[in-house]
Amino acid sequence: MHSCARYLIFFQYLGTKYSGVVKAPPHQLQRKGVQDHLEDAIRKLRPVNPVTLYVSSRTDTGVHAFSNSAHFDLQRSNDKAPFTEDTLVNALNFHLRTEQIRLTRAHRVPHNFHARFCADSRTYVYRVALGISHRSLLPLTDHNLCWSLRNTELDVGAMREAAALLVGTHDFSSFRAVSPDMLFKNPVRTMDLADVQPGSSFSHTHFLRNIPIWELTFRSRSFLYKQVRRMTGALVAVGKAQLSVPQLRDLLEAQDSLAYPQGLTAPAQGLFLTRVDYRDADLQVSQQMSEEQPRTTGNSED
The missing domain is CATH 3.30.70.580 (Pseudouridine synthase I, catalytic domain, N-terminal subdomain)
Known part of the structure; x- marks a missing residue:
């Protein structure tokens, strides 16, 4: 064997x-x-x-x-x-x-x-940088690692109010992009967390300019195709007064991917998958399998 x-x-x-x-x-x-x-x-x-x-x-x-x-x-x-x-x-x-x-x-x-x-939950964080008139003004440590906006401010209070609407069990059809397998996937998901909190540049202690960073965090057992980027785009639109909180509620209740406004999806480069969690019981191997492990460790591939 x-x-x-x-x-x-x-x-x-x-x-x-x-x-x-x-x-x-x-x-x-x-x-x-x-x-x-x-x-x-x-x-x-x-x-x-x-x-x-x-x-x-x-x-x-x-x-x-x-x-x-x-x-x-x-x-x-x-x-x-x-x-x-x-x-x-x-x-x-x-x-x-x-x-x-x-x-x-x-x-x-x-x-x-x-x-x-077996994944019990997945957590995504989306990073948004404010007051960036051109991407070349970002420190190298954040280049291609955030969505840079010209806006110097966002209405974070309104964004948090809108994010609260996404928490719970909903049909998220309006927030999924069209894909070949969308007819075979249930659009109902349970959002355990949708939050907006201040973040920081990866080089904030060494960079000469203060760059406001906001982080949008989402946690659920699973997500639909481009759901996080669409939710982020809608919440940022609320922060920029392009969408109102009631309009975001209407978008969620529409349950129609075609109802999502064109050009609103957040770009890919600001999105990070930060955690995939499992239950400890699902990771436990049997005692017999554990005993097959050699007792010494080292750097050799053999």
Whole structure:
């Protein structure tokens, strides 16, 4: 018998140079997906089995992640024990060193675990920078990592009032973009959190200019296609007095993706997937599987 283990990995990436997190279509040669690079790195560990990565949360071109997750099976020859979590992280990061992708941690999980379907919640943060007349005025640490607006102020009170309308269980059809599979997906989602709070530039202690940053945070078990970017765009429109709070309520109650105003969707570069959470019970492996782990750890891939 081969020694096979299923791993859950958490990984971060800057999405600017990638076609999204999932595999790029075979005909697309210019940009690969984050999944392509992760699978290439796993293959360099010389597994016995074909490598397939199952990503928990799909992000589009230009969207970033501080913590996305995925699972995969890794089968080694029968004379080698499964990798320890630390060894796996170190080995994959070694092979990813030329990419803007890094593993942060790994867990060995039960063989029936699924990174997508077992996820208990997902949290997204959208960063908005104010008073930016041209993107070149942003510090390099925030370039392509926020939505820069010319506005020097937003009506944050109105934005918070509008965000409160999104919390709870609703049909979010008005906030999903048209996609080929939209007819097969239930538009009802439960929003556990929709909030607007002050943030900061990634270089705020060293940059000479004070740049107001606002962060819009959304947490739910799952989201519809482009739902977060559409909700963000609508809330920013409320902050800019382009939409009123009652108009946003009407948009939510319309339950129609075509009711969403054209040109309002927030751009991809300000969006970060920051957390994917699981229940501890779903991550627990059996005692027998735990005993298969070697007792020593190291940096060697073998």
